[in-house]
Amino acid sequence: MRRHLVETNEGYLHFRSAGDADADRVILFFHQSPSSSRMWTGVMETLDQRGIASISGDMFDYGMSDRATNQLTVDAHAGLIFDAATSLVGGRMVAIGHHTGAVFAAATATQRDVDGLMIMGYPLYADWREKYQRLGARIGPDQYGPDGAELSELWVKLNTSIEPETPIADRHNILMDRLSAGPLWYTAYAALLAVDLEATLVAAAATEIPIAAVFAHDDAISRFEPGVTKCLGTDPIWIDGGPWVTIEHPTRVADAIESFVSTLA
Helix, strand or coil, X not given: CEEEEEEECCEEEEEEEECCCCCCEEEEEECCCCXXXXXXXXXXXXXXXXXXXXXXXXXXXXXXXXXXXXXXXXXHHHHHHHHHHHCCCCCEEEEEEECHHHHHHHHHHHHCCCCEXXXXXXXXXXXXXXXXXXXXXXXXXXXXXXXXXXXXXXXXXXXXXXXXXXXXXHHHHHHHHHHHCCCCCCHHHHXXXXXXXXXXXXXXXXXXXXXXXXXXCCCHHHHHHHHHHHHHCCCEEEECCCCCHHHHCHHHHHHHHHHHHCCCC
């Protein structure tokens, strides 16, 4: 696994890459939030073993990327990540994203030339009231007291979404990615509030590129499957797993990606 820093007009973006940097086609991964490119490492390593190259960047404000100089829209943010990634690898891109990253991937497909799009757990809050209730209500700075009580509460909360068999090291990484985002961990959520999530899907479908929509059986976001597949005019792809499926079951995710990539011209 290689590591990279790319300078942009908003600061440095951090990337992980695997496989042949000169491959004809490269997977570009967008992570959920709050998380980082680390959530894709197991998938990337599995794909590398199968001869599929990939790259994943930390969004601004997450992982090892800088804090953005300005408050970025999803379109602008996704475009910066795509352009920085193309400076590191030479092949045609397939955009893939999970949760918040799925919106970034779809936005990328509407404004950049990509070979395909895969969205995993797209958060289709089509009704503005539900979007503000689910996203807006979660927005607020983390505040930790000297006794660490709030940190303990966060640890318990995160573990409710993690499978019991998940190794403690993976649990620690999930927690550390949340903490590394700092008190203002929610900047990507804030950007989603300004996005018409349904219109983004429709615009992606209008590009007529191949699109796959993947859903994990035990992920609450998968409840949006009927609306997502209707917007895209495609059938769903179901895999076993929950909201951290890329970390807990990377082979299942890699299988779905390899199958999709094999259909591309």
